[in-house]
Amino acid sequence: MGEPVSTPALRSDASEVYRRYLSAVMLHGHASAKACELGATDLYALNILQLTGPMTPGELGTRTGLTTGPTTRLIDRLEQAGYVRRAADPGDRRKVIVEPIGEPADLDRVMAPARQRIGELLGGYSPEQLEVLFDYFARATDAYQEAADQLRAKSAD
Amino acid sequence: MGEPVSTPALRSDASEVYRRYLSAVMLHGHASAKACELGATDLYALNILQLTGPMTPGELGTRTGLTTGPTTRLIDRLEQAGYVRRAADPGDRRKVIVEPIGEPADLDRVMAPARQRIGELLGGYSPEQLEVLFDYFARATDAYQEAADQLRAKSAD
DNA sequence: AGATTTCTCTTCGTTGAGGAAGAGATTAGG
DNA sequence: CCTAATCTCTTCCTCAACGAAGAGAAATCT
Numbered sequence: 001m002g003e004p005v006s007t008p009a010l011r012s013d014a015s016e017v018y019r020r021y022l023s024a025v026m027l028h029g030h031a032s033a034k035a036c037e038l039g040a041t042d043l044y045a046l047n048i049l050q051l052t053g054p055m056t057p058g059e060l061g062t063r064t065g066l067t068t069g070p071t072t073r074l075i076d077r078l079e080q081a082g083y084v085r086r087a088a089d090p091g092d093r094r095k096v097i098v099e100p101i102g103e104p105a106d107l108d109r110v111m112a113p114a115r116q117r118i119g120e121l122l123g124g125y126s127p128e129q130l131e132v133l134f135d136y137f138a139r140a141t142d143a144y145q146e147a148a149d150q151l152r153a154k155s156a157d
Numbered sequence: 158m159g160e161p162v163s164t165p166a167l168r169s170d171a172s173e174v175y176r177r178y179l180s181a182v183m184l185h186g187h188a189s190a191k192a193c194e195l196g197a198t199d200l201y202a203l204n205i206l207q208l209t210g211p212m213t214p215g216e217l218g219t220r221t222g223l224t225t226g227p228t229t230r231l232i233d234r235l236e237q238a239g240y241v242r243r244a245a246d247p248g249d250r251r252k253v254i255v256e257p258i259g260e261p262a263d264l265d266r267v268m269a270p271a272r273q274r275i276g277e278l279l280g281g282y283s284p285e286q287l288e289v290l291f292d293y294f295a296r297a298t299d300a301y302q303e304a305a306d307q308l309r310a311k312s313a314d
Numbered sequence: 315a316g317a318t319t320t321c322t323c324t325t326c327g328t329t330g331a332g333g334a335a336g337a338g339a340t341t342a343g344g
Numbered sequence: 345c346c347t348a349a350t351c352t353c354t355t356c357c358t359c360a361a362c363g364a365a366g367a368g369a370a371a372t373c374t
Contacts, residue, residue: 014291018275021294022182023208024301029183030201031305034222039361040197044187051180058321065191070362072323094321094370114304118175121296125289132286133293134171137178139278144181147271148188196331215351227332229353251340251351 028114035110038081041066045074046083046100051145054087054099065152083107185271192267195238198223202231203240203257208302211244211256222309240264 033043041064048063049055055063061071075098078084083104089095122130190200198221205220206212212220218228232255235241240261246252279287 017291017294017298020208021298022186023204024298024305025179025182026186026200027204027208028301028305028308029179029186030197030204031308033197035308035311040187040190041361043183047180047184047187051177051184056321057323067363068322069324069364073361092321092371096322110308113307114301117300117304118297121293121300125293129289132282132289134174136278136282136290137174140275141174141178141181143274143278144185144271147274148181148185150270151185151188151192151267154192198331213351214353224333225352226334226354230331249341249351253352 032107032110032114036081036106039077041070041074042077042081046078049084049098049100051141054097056089056095057098060098063152081106189264189267189271193238193263196234198227198231199234199238203235206241206255206257211254213246213252214255217255220309238263 029043033040038046045060045064048060052063057071057075058068060075061068064071064074066074075084075086078098079086081104082101084098084100087097087099089097122133125133186200190197195203202217202221205217209220214228214232215225217232218225221228221231223231232241232243235255236243238261239258241255241257244254244256246254279290282290
């Protein structure tokens, strides 16, 4: 009601479309975290690990902005839930390397509906269009990562 | 090591590219929330309000999965931070309508770096390519929203 | 080899958010 | 006009997560 479906309202305000898109992505992310019984910091750390790769607890603590105590307990929770595993560093036996495990059961089950819908959506595009989309995905990944680093640097003033 | 940099590994696994993209978006979202001193649930509710529009505290509580007590305190925090405002419903004087305020100062300042980078990124595409991208944004918005609703319905079993 | 530094883990105290029950206010129905 | 139902807000309680300080183990330097 009140929204004309037949007329293309998609291009009316590009900024609004993009804001709604970001809100939907974040919304789904939080709903997934709740379904997995994951805390906010836990999901935050998990995203860092998935994006940057294995790292030591010290580096993870620095990136999450946590001190050593909470970092240890954070890794304990993630390890107990089956999302990461602790591995020994061959070079330094003091160090511990935290690495994400490929496909956690809960997260995979929770992400399944979204994965299927996005898969169907992407399947409707031509190869040329998919090339445009994935080019954007790759470039936007760097853009958001740089913006996040910038925010992290600013908050440490 | 073990990763050939000179060969184009970007197109080798599309799923991996998309996962990294989602991780980067979520990562930036959490970093923004931390920079705004917003809790996880606060940002969650804010996204719901931005995506769905004004609603009563009762409906917001249902969507966030919170009971009435925490919902009131949640709205208090958002109102005090300047992100939403309480308005009276002309029809029912019992009801309160929570509506998001257009451009919160902190959130706008925090989102500025990402907005600029994404703006520059989108500026490099042709009109036809932009049409593909924004078509995806609009469709993915619905997909993620439906997936989030599905998750919410499942968790209420 | 001994001392210093680095890294991770443990423990205690505190702060913050969410759940449950009850009160006040307003609307609808008999 | 009076009773029942609905909606929001308040209060008390519990619990999980973070910060700070200290201990143990291992690598580096003298």
